Amino acid sequence: MDQEKVNILLVDDQPAKLLAYEVILKDLGENLVIASSGREALEVLLKTEIAVILVDVCMPELDGFELAAMIREHPRFQKTAMIFISAIQVSDIDRLRGYEMGAVDYVPVPVVPEVLRAKIKVFAELYRKTRELERLNHELEDRVRARTAELESSTAKLRESEQRRSMAIAAGKMGSWDWDWVSGDWMWDEGQYRIFGVSAERFEVNPANVQALLHPDDVDQLRKAIAEFNKGTRAYETEFRIVRPDGEVRWCVGTAAATVDQSGRVVRVSGVTVDITERKRAEERQNLLAREVDHRAKNALALAQSIVRLTRADEVKDYVNAVEGRINALARVHTILSLSSWQGAELSRLIDEELAPYSLGDQIRLSGPEVQLLPATAQTLALALHELFTNSAKYGALSTRSGQLAIDWQVEDELLTLSWEESGGPLVMAPKSRGFGTRSLLASVESQLGGQAQFDWRAEGLLCRLEVPLTRKTATAGPGKFDSGGSAELQRASG
The missing domain is CATH 3.30.565.10 (Histidine kinase-like ATPase, C-terminal domain)
Known part of the structure; x- marks a missing residue:
């Protein structure tokens, strides 16, 4: 896969030198951007994303040191690599000044093409890798944010679902039950008793008593559900009517799920009952x-x-x-x-x-x-x-x-x-x-x-x-x- 080209800014007031730099660097396959003055270089920087700046130290009006200082003052270019080219012998103090202005390296004149290409290639590749890492970090952050939002949404939905369930049970619209298939023991929660219009103190939960509260026309559905579980069915849902002790008829929807042992034998059936009388009406x-x-x-x-x-x-x-x-x-x-x-x-x-x-x-x-x-x-x-x-x-x-x-x-x-x-x-x-x-x-x-x-x-x-x-x-x-x-x-x- 071809790698993305980066922009290299060449700054010099002499066209001949700029042409020489272009000839030397063209084999790198990057985008070469030309500026003949410090002011023109600043204009290019504001409009274009630059990976490496190659700048002549000695330029009229705005020399390389001044240009570097102005570039470093801008937040976007504080980490942009700058290489100084100097035709004069620079002292250690001048080098120190250059480094303080933000230069990452010096290239003396006459320029050795292989050395200049090597230096530019290193900083261009460093820029490319840095951008790739930034992109990967952004993607990772986006995935983390998305996953965090998903978890928060899931948690909120679970919390909301639990609140709705609690509200429904509190309002007498939902109840849950558990039936030990082996021992025959039943367990009803408060909502289940409320739906059937009976009290936990006076009503004994067993198949006979539960069947007595079912509408006569819907008793066969209970028998059918039991038969389905014996045949291997693991879940069952049906609508049915109950007749409360005071004679009131209520519509319900019941959902049941079976738990089996290692041999596949049903050992427990649990379910939820929802009062849907108002919906039916x-x-x-x-x-x-x-x-x-x-x-x-x-x-x-x-x-x-x-x-x-x-x-x-x-x-x-x-x-x-x-x-x-x-x-x-x-x-x-x-x-x-x-x-x-x-x-x-x-x-x-x-x-x-x-x-x-x-x-x-x-x-x-x-x-x-x-x-x-x-x-x-x-x-x-x-x-x-x-x-x-x-x-x-x-x-x-x-x-x-x-x-x-x-x-x-x-x-x-x-x-x-x-x-x-x-x-x-x-x-x-x-x-x-x-x-x-x-x-x-x-x-x-x-x-x-x-x-x-x-x-x-x-x-x-x-x-x-x-x-x-x-x-x-x-x-x-x-x-x-x-x-x-x-x-x-x-x-x-x-x-």
Whole structure:
């Protein structure tokens, strides 16, 4: 493998000498860097990593001694090897001064090529070995740090695991046990007694008593585990239920491991029991919620599909507006229901949401107690109220400033009765065909909720009466006392 080249700085103010040094040192195969003055040498040092400096003692402006002193003042170059070249006979005092400035050797002029190459090669190789040792030290330090961090992390994890185990045992969620397979002796810790709902003072741990606390449907799992260990299985894990003495059923997960002798015979079985009842209940709630969300999503899609399918209009714009209005009404009631975690919605809140788009002042009178509606009932009434408000604003009492609307409701024997009475608006006559409003009211209120939807097309204004059971019972109701065959879309009387 080729070794990495190092940089050798040649400093002299005479180009001929620099060229001679290059010729002498080129066979070393290192990188030769040239500087024709002390200042230029300093600039090179600041930009380049130098292994050896070959510098002429006698240079104008900044001689070799001065340059060496400046180099040694910099922390990076305090150990950089410097070789002085002197064309004059230096005294012992001058040599001492040079060594004090940081020189490692002197080369007299005329330069003997073999001697100069040998000296430079020694210091270049020393620099290379030093760097290699530094690199190895860094790698070793990195490995030590990594290993130390790994050990610290492992220790922290073990400590955290032990803390979690202690906390779990203290909270009654985990217990450990030991069963001497030969003598039949059992050992339970405090957590094990707590999980099974028994006390160490009154409960004797033996196979019969333990089996008595297992759920009848899970007893076979205990027998299966024992059989597996007799067949050579060394570890076993299963979920099972226990029935505490007070009758409470708890879910647990048990893990067991066998210890064998030299002949491979099981001599001891040890294990851990974890109470996972809360997790099981959470899973059941999550599954129930997923089914409920799926059910609600399908219902919402079915309602949206009915809205799109049953909406009629002569113009595309009217059709889009009608569909958007009905979808928005459905979205508003869904928002109300989501805020109550789908527990229900207040009837007055539904009416307020439908009133919000209109600025009707004192044209509307509301009267009735607070009524909590089930989600399905709230969805149905939200769409019904939307249809009634929309049609009244287009054709009925709310289409004129003189029109009046009274909405009254009451509850008796779990039956909600809502009365919608318009007056003071345009003359009204019964429509000739059913629209979306009538069909949705009849289908939802009567068929789904077991209620009644009744319409009376009076000339002075529509009178609508809705009867809706507030319980979950549904029934097929007959037609109302009023004519239910008309459209909820009112028509202005003509002539």
